[in-house]
Amino acid sequence: MLSNIGNTLLFLNILLGISIIYLSLQNLKNSKILISKKIYHICLFQSTFILICFFTLVSAFIISDFSIINVYENSHSLKPFFYKFSGTWGNHEGSLLLWVIILTIFSFLFLLYNKHHPKNYRIYSLIIQNVLILGFLFFLFFNSNPFSKVLPIPKEGLGLNPILQDPALAIHPPLLYIGFVGSSIYFSAAIASLLTNYSGKLFAQSIKNWVLISWSFQTLGILAGSVWAYYELGWGGFWFWDPVENASLLPWFAMSALLHSLIVLEKRNLLYFWVIVLCLLTFILSVTGTFLVRSGILNSVHTFANDPSRGVYILVFLSLMIFASVLLFFNKFKNTSYNLNSNSKETFILINNWFMIFYLITVLLGTVYPIFTEVLTDHKVSVGPPFYNTVIIPIVILFLLFMSVGPQIQWIKNKFYNLNLFFKILIGSIFINFSIVYLFKGYSLLSNFIIISAVFLVISSLVDLYKSYKKIKENYSRILSHLSFGFLILFIGLNYNFSIEKDFNLKLGEKKNFENYSVEFKDLRLEDFKNYKAVIGEFKIYNSEKNLNQFLYPEIRIYENPSTITYEASIRSGILKDYYITMSNIDRSDYYNIKFQKKPFMIWIWISVIFISLGGFLRLYQNAKKDY
Amino acid sequence: MRIKITIFFIIVNFNIVSAADSSVELNKVLKNLRCLICQGQSVADSNSEFAQTIKLVVQDQIADGKSEKEIYDFLVEKYGEWIVYKPPLNKVNSVLWLFPYLVFVIGGLLIFLLLKKRNNH
Incomplete structure (x- = not known):
């Protein structure tokens, strides 16, 4: 039932996308100054339908409708409500639907909020954006349909991967998607700008708030992913230069560069073609990132759900996008004269862009290099933290x-x-x-x-x-x-x-001393929870310098659906430092492997990133106040 | 004169401060090694049997007084370059190591030329 509703809505959305493109092309031919009301209405329908479609999938997850294969594979009736809900986008198909929603809503809002810009420019942006929407809708409908049925209907679902059952990870995809899928709108606008020769300050004004929105959300999305990695993956770090993490960082570099050079375009009417390059690059990098993550081409800590046929589709789509935008760009490119002084703000913004591009190239090269060496020379290499640290840090x-x-x-x-x-x-x-x-x-x-x-x-x-x-x-x-x-x-x-990091083995009742600390293994107990069993250790951390006791309780969790073992870190967060303990069993032995870490200022790392993005939101608020 | 004195003290300070000890840190080495049977985890972060073995191997090598580089070379010879997170600089990896700096230099040069062109006007 829900499956049919969902599929119908998806199909309707494909039709609406086609009709928007058709009507827009018609609208271009007539000489009226205003965009026809009909287009607004259809765009509104398009956004509403895709939202209803999404809520259909959400309801399927909430009522555990296992006749839908996606729900069967990624949910379980005993799962807590919150994770049934967030499980909707915790898989490839559902997250792709989220992707299409953001494309669609941004398309509608961009049309709505740019009324004082010329009609042709807006119409072309709408057309390009709808081409993107259709591209992803086809992919969703024919290759990765979240509403596909399964027969016979299973009694119980397979459950969501336990390490994905986490509040930070539940909000991570939506935040990140608003960020990098949101960048699609200035990709479309940039193409429209080239097509209609609508350049300069006004173009900058029409996209600057959209760049701010995507940049601020991208920052928060990266943060959520990083916080999740810190307390869920159990190694105590917050950034591993993993390919998936890099995939979210690449568009961020491009957005940051764009955010800055856009100011130059707005204030001084310079760097127009460079801004266009950055607009195109940001979304291209976003799709590239998705391709790398979803195709399973890279070995990564969080490769989830990969399937070669998806990779091929995204790759074809990506190539077409790059080909078309490069072709158009060089067709329209004019050599403009620049008027820059060495100690002007413009120059310093260019310097910002120079560094951003350096970071971008380094991270991109490091991420894809293993693929090339393996294909071209049959040589397997790993590019990890020490490479990035060596190349990037001195330049920072x-x-x-x-x-x-x-x-x-x-x-x-x-x-x-x-x-x-x-x-x-x-x-x-x-x-x-x-x-x-x-x-x-x-x-x-x-x-x-x-x-x-x-x-x-x-x-x-x-x-x-x-x-x-x-x-x-x-x-x-x-x-x-x-x-x-x-x-x-x-x-x-x-x-x-x-x-401070210490790695050692302890038996129940034993104690380990180092520096000013001692770690004592006090207790071990087994507890039953709603959807898992847990072996919980009790550890006393004693700080001899401050004469302070802390208790930490790391867990080994045994999940039934799907059957998995996870190691839960126990973290005592403080204003100045975090204590962090993970425990894991050693086969055929009474000993447990203990990782103890003292991590100073962790909380301030998170807070700093929140404030970086708040800067973006503040500017957005100021811009909005100025405009109305 | 005051500036010179300040600079002198800064240099002295750096010399004292950066006298880091030369012993090989076990944890640092383990973090730079990939756990070959895991999904994107380092040996330091993994609990797998493979990681446990490598930990012992590295411990022994440090006890034998091997340098960091010697340990990496030993492991690369045994398991291939896949095991180290910092690819050694050789013919295959030269693009990886040199290209970013090339981009950096070219970028700087472009900005410099842009400004110079203006000054000549």
Whole structure:
């Protein structure tokens, strides 16, 4: 029943997509200034239908309708309500439906909120966006249909992979999708802009809020994924440079570059073609990321549900997209003269883009390189954290310095370089760094530079904040994001250098001492929960320096549906540090393998990222206030 | 003069601070090794039997006084380059290691030329 409703709605949406394209093409021919009301109505229907379609799937998950193969494979009647709900997008088909929803809703909203832009530009954006919608709808309907039936109807579902049953991961896909699927709208707008020669400041204004939305959500989505990896995967890190993580980072680099160069286009009417390249690149990278993740071509920690036929479809679609946009771009490209001064804000924004592209290329190359070596030379290589750290970190130091200086520079031409002030800030940062070293512990030369440059950015941003406050100049959004980025790097640096990690084996009742700590294995018990059994250990952490006791309870969980064993970390989060313990059994032995970690400032890493994205939302709010 | 003194102290400080000890850290080595039978986990993070074996091997090698590089070379010879997360710089991996820097240099050059062109006007 629900399956039929869903399929009908999907089919209707395909028809609506086709009719929007048809009517839009008709509308282009007539000479009226306004877009026909009919198109608005159909777009509204399109958005409504796809939402109903989504809620149909959600209901199928909630009432556990196992006649639908997708529900059967990914849900279970005993699963908690919240995870039945979030299970809807915890699989390939459901998440693809979410993908189409965002394409559709953004298409409608973009049409609605750009009334003062020319008709042709809006119509072309709508057409391109609907071509994308149709592309993904066909894929959804014919290859990855979330409403396919299974016969005979099973009595019980197979259950959602337990490591996906987690609140951070439940919100991770929607956030990330608003981010990188949202970038589709400026992909369409960029093509429309090339087709209709609608360039310059007005074009920048029409897309800037959409870039802000996608960038802010992408930032939050990456954060949610990272938080999940921290407490679910059990290795205590928050970034592994895993291909799937990289896939979410690549569009973020492109968006960040776009976010900055768009300001130049809006204020100075420069860099138009570069902005177009970034618009096209962001969405192309998003689709590339999806291709890499869904085709199962890469070995990754979270490859979920892969199937070669999906890969082929996405790859064909992706190639067409790239081919068409490159062709159009070079057809329209004109060599424009630039008017830049070396110490102007424009130049510093270009420098931002220069670094962003460097990060992007490095991460992209590192992610796809193993595929190429394997295909071309039959040589299997792994590209992991040490590669990225070696290549990227030294460059981050320079980047942070530019990031501190850039915002202080004026547009067009800056006559006055406040070198003295920067020198003082630099001395202050170096002083703070050495205070940390002398008071606590030394670290490598590279770490010294990282901490100095991060502190430099933090102080410069604070000075900037003070100046803004005095002059009452509305630039808090940028300062907030830059300040938080400085803090992010600072806390990551401190976290990296002041972490303690110990890996040892203990028997019940035993105790392990190291540095100022002792870890005692106090108790072990078995408990039954609604959808799993758990072996729970009790550990006493004693800090002899502060005479402080903490208790942690790591678990080994045995899930029935599907039958899986997971190792749950026990984390005691604090303002200054997290304690982190995982426990795992060793075969044929009474001993348990214990991983103990002390991770300073973890919570501040998360908070910094939240504030980076809040900067984006603040700017969005300011823009909205200005417009209405 | 004051600036010179400040700079002098900074240099002295760096020399003291960066005198890191030269012993090989077990955990650091284990983090740079892939657990070959796992899905994208390092040896340090995995509990599999393979990881346990490699942990012992690396421990022994460190006890024998081998350097970090010697340990990696030994494992690469035995299991192939797939095991190390930092691909060694050789003919096959040269593009991986050099291309990012090439992009960086070209990018910098482009911006420089753009500005220079303007100054000549």
